Amino acid sequence: MANDQSKYAPTDRTRIRRYPARGTYDRATVHAILDEALVCHLAFAVGDQHQHQPTVLPTAFVRDDETIYVHGSAKNGLLSALAGGAPACVAVTLVDGLVLARSAFHHSMNYRSVVIFGAARELTGAEKARAFHLLVDKLSPGRSTQARPASEREMALTMVLAIPLEEVSAKVRRGGPIDDADDMALPVWAGVVPLALRAGAPVVDGVGLHQPPAVPAPLIEK
Amino acid sequence: MANDQSKYAPTDRTRIRRYPARGTYDRATVHAILDEALVCHLAFAVGDQHQHQPTVLPTAFVRDDETIYVHGSAKNGLLSALAGGAPACVAVTLVDGLVLARSAFHHSMNYRSVVIFGAARELTGAEKARAFHLLVDKLSPGRSTQARPASEREMALTMVLAIPLEEVSAKVRRGGPIDDADDMALPVWAGVVPLALRAGAPVVDGVGLHQPPAVPAPLIEK
Numbered sequence: 473m474a475n476d477q478s479k480y481a482p483t484d485r486t487r488i489r490r491y492p493a494r495g496t497y498d499r500a501t502v503h504a505i506l507d508e509a510l511v512c513h514l515a516f517a518v519g520d521q522h523q524h525q526p527t528v529l530p531t532a533f534v535r536d537d538e539t540i541y542v543h544g545s546a547k548n549g550l551l552s553a554l555a556g557g558a559p560a561c562v563a564v565t566l567v568d569g570l571v572l573a574r575s576a577f578h579h580s581m582n583y584r585s586v587v588i589f590g591a592a593r594e595l596t597g598a599e600k601a602r603a604f605h606l607l608v609d610k611l612s613p614g615r616s617t618q619a620r621p622a623s624e625r626e627m628a629l630t631m632v633l634a635i636p637l638e639e640v641s642a643k644v645r646r647g648g649p650i651d652d653a654d655d656m657a658l659p660v661w662a663g664v665v666p667l668a669l670r671a672g673a674p675v676v677d678g679v680g681l682h683q684p685p686a687v688p689a690p691l692i693e694k
Numbered sequence: 695m696a697n698d699q700s701k702y703a704p705t706d707r708t709r710i711r712r713y714p715a716r717g718t719y720d721r722a723t724v725h726a727i728l729d730e731a732l733v734c735h736l737a738f739a740v741g742d743q744h745q746h747q748p749t750v751l752p753t754a755f756v757r758d759d760e761t762i763y764v765h766g767s768a769k770n771g772l773l774s775a776l777a778g779g780a781p782a783c784v785a786v787t788l789v790d791g792l793v794l795a796r797s798a799f800h801h802s803m804n805y806r807s808v809v810i811f812g813a814a815r816e817l818t819g820a821e822k823a824r825a826f827h828l829l830v831d832k833l834s835p836g837r838s839t840q841a842r843p844a845s846e847r848e849m850a851l852t853m854v855l856a857i858p859l860e861e862v863s864a865k866v867r868r869g870g871p872i873d874d875a876d877d878m879a880l881p882v883w884a885g886v887v888p889l890a891l892r893a894g895a896p897v898v899d900g901v902g903l904h905q906p907p908a909v910p911a912p913l914i915e916k
Contacts, residue, residue, distance in 0.1 A: 489771070490766070511789055525781050525811075526739045527707075527748075527783050527809075528735055528748075528750050529785060529809065532803060561737070561750045562750070563735050565733055565735070567732055567891065570834065571833075572837065574841060574842060575841055575844070576826070577845075579829075579830050581833070583752070589747075608798045611803070615801070618882050618883075619801070620880055620882070621798055622797070622799045623799070626797075629799075648897070648899040660840050660842070661896075661905055662899040663896055663898040665834070666896075668892060668894065669789065669889055669891050670890060670892050671889055673888075674883075675870070675886045685885075685887065687887055
């Protein structure tokens with residue numbers, strides 16, 4: 473399967489050990505999760521060899537083909553440490569439902585998640601500008617052509633990092649509870665409470681235009 | 695402020711450096727965020743002194759006073775490493791809105807997040823049973839008294855870890871875009887698209903009871 477271009481090649485760090493049937497290395501599945509999620513959780517270890525202090529922070533991100541971009545203040549010490557090539561790990565999680573089983577033990581959640589291992593690279597010039605546009609467009613499609621573009625000074629205040637999608641896995645749980653056969657007749661409601669992140673009506677700032685913005689498709693109630 | 699019992703004491707690791715006005719150490723704010731969120735992102739560094747490989751994974755959790763509990767398979771190597779006292783960092787994030795500004799640079803998100811630094815401790819006996827009940831009840835209030843209780847074997851298959859709320863900070867962004875004065879007259883829609891995780895109608899598993907389960911209050915449309 474190592475030559476199957478539709479999948480990432482599993483590594484020792486990305487091989488799914490718990491519930492391997494829920495694991496996938498399928499690029500299309502990974503891309504869809506990354507494109508729907510608004511926030512990633514970015515982890516890195518700081519400190520010297522005597523102190524492996526992990527830190528994890530939420531941040532906006534966007535996927536561009538086989539790369540994700542994150543951004544922040546150029547003065548951000550943690551992003552600067554990452555830009556220096558420190559090993560990073562990124563998790564992206566969508567919660568899709570509460571799974572209520574007949575037994576306490578089999579309670580679960582439905583979810584779609586991606587974990588990425590890699591090192592970040594700081595972007596400059598045209599690459600940086602492109603990533604910045606994509607980050608803005610992720611919040612509202614077409615937005616980067618509507619809002620005032622970033623000035624040179626604003627771009628200098630912003631650090632943009634790229635993390636390649638090379639060492640990547642996804643894990644997906646779908647469907648109802650998986651109860652033991654002996655429990656199926658118990659008088660307990662069992663099933664799934666579906667969950668979804670949904671957009672409400674846009675709230676205009678002050679005296680604004682009346683044309684509301686585009687909202688990313690996954691956030692619109694079906 | 696170090697003696698103010700309504701707040702966590704900031705440390706070098708939890709002091710908010712970027713947008714400090716958005717940071718808070720208020721226990722009530724932290725508790726509310728932890729009680730609403732279903733998933734945390736748990737980070738830790740593994741490997742020897744030559745390889746500070748961070749790993750971050752999403753997992754269910756629940757708060758109990760000044761502790762959070764996470765659980766997983768007793769065979770989970772990463773949880774076992776954490777139970778051994780490896781330093782951990784936990785991030786919990788609620789995404790509340792897309793903030794669309796008149797300038798690309800001032801685009802943002804509304805969010806409420808908590809970051810916790812600490813080491814985990816494995817629970818046993820009555821403490822473990824209590825944590826397990828709370829984890830189940832978080833998915834649906836009262837559920838731990840309705841579903842079949844975990845057997846001794848099922849409890850042995852489950853590892854429950856406690857992480858104390860000692861080194862904790864929260865960060866909250868609310869409200870509309872903060873545009874430059876020069877941009878206020880630009881013909882660009884500006885405002886907020888509110889976002890919320892919402893529960894849909896429960897989907898019963900097979901031929902089940904007709905009484906639907908309780909759904910956690912924050913997930914119910916107001």
